């Protein structure tokens with residue numbers, strides 16, 4: 403049976419909206435409440451959910467097009483059963499106990515659910531039932547669209563919220579309570595920051611030619627994890643410099659040997675080995691914070707992520723159990739994993755489980771930078787380009803190869819003095835490797 407899905411009434415005085423994105427295509431199998439399009443009105447941008455379950459047979463809207471309330475957006479071939487009967491079955495007494503507070507949201511869901519045209523909006527009672535009874539498919543967190551939207555606006559991952567409603571349903575109050583608790587614990591994403599990220603852009607074409615490109619999955623994930631880290635971790639960056647004159651001689655002397663075995667002896671592999679040793683000396687650098695439980699998790703394994711620049715963006719393969727590996731083995735593994743990352747062969751497991759990260763931009767250039775901690779890790783080291791500097795040895799200036807290092811750390815768990823000691827320890831180890839055995 404072919405069924406129409408209409409653009410539901412969204413709010414008083416709104417007669418039409420612009421289609422920002424079409425989220426399905428002909429032939430797609432859609433579930434009840436699955437978002438079909440993203441619609442922009444004068445008031446908001448939101449997803450319009452499907453009122454039917456089945457196969458999309460007709461798509462009547464295009465991106466950028468203006469669509470009137472009540473017009474057919476898609477036609478769906480259903481298996482025959484009227485999905486509105488499911489709604490009635492779900493409308494148990496008690497579901498209305500916690501009415502939703504957003505009439506606009508309720509109208510979206512209710513009129514969509516009943517496939518009612520704009521001129522026949524469902525009653526408030528029906529809309530409350532529709533909102534409260536329907537968990538979104540494909541999600542383990544039962545919550546109405548308006549509650550999900552609220553969570554999104556507040557930067558809350560809905561699956562992290564415990565539902566206090568019937569059957570574990572998440573209510574608006576649950577989301578607000580979660581945010582209050584997170585604010586107390588210092589883990590909340592400031593709402594203002596999330597909102598500014600969602601602010602509409604000006605029309606750039608007023609000033610010149612533009613070009614659009616969809617964000618790749620890697621770019622989206624990077625944006626998400628960077629924004630999460632930036633807005634949740636109070637970070638400080640410590641800088642230091644290591645004299646690597648002798649180390650560079652050592653590196654050049656043994657590089658051929660390592661190369662024969664398939665590795666490249668660079669400052670990255672040496673720093674990976676040294677960082678694992680430093681993490682043993684300073685265990686707070688090998689931790690994660692469990693703030694809700696009020697605990698610090700100390701890890702007794704030493705996995706280090708290496709930031710790799712690829713066509714797809716930044717990827718971070720992880721060298722596992724670094725403390726059990728020689729510098730040659732580490733060099734080979736960095737080579738293998740970096741190559742896999744660049745040729746799209748890296749697996750999620752090979753990027754999982756890092757405790758600390760090294761980001762070496764020195765091969766490209768730069769004198770210093772402040773990397774962002776890769777949550778739930780608590781520190782990251784930035785490596786810039788080594789260069790020859792005139793260093794005064796007490797009697798005269800002598801040329802030394804100097805490596806600039808930066809260390810960004812989570813100040814909730816690591817104190818500034820410890821960060822300075824940790825980075826100095828690494829510099830000492832590079833300058834005089836025997837110091838490690840003292």
Ligand code: CAO
Pocket residue numbers: 666668669670671708709710711712716736740761762763764765766773785786787788
């Ligand atoms: N100072 C001076 N020279 C450096 C250097 C440094 N800090 N680091 C590397 N080099 C040199 C190497 O010795 C090598 O020189 P040769 O070609 O003469 O041997 C050259 O630069 C290239 O090194 P490499 O990149 O092949 O090897 P690496 O082990 O130093 O780095 C990797 C490996 C994967 C870290 C690197 O290729 C890479 O992708 N870097 C970018 C990381 C990144 O994007 N970070 C940003 C994250 S935040 O956005």
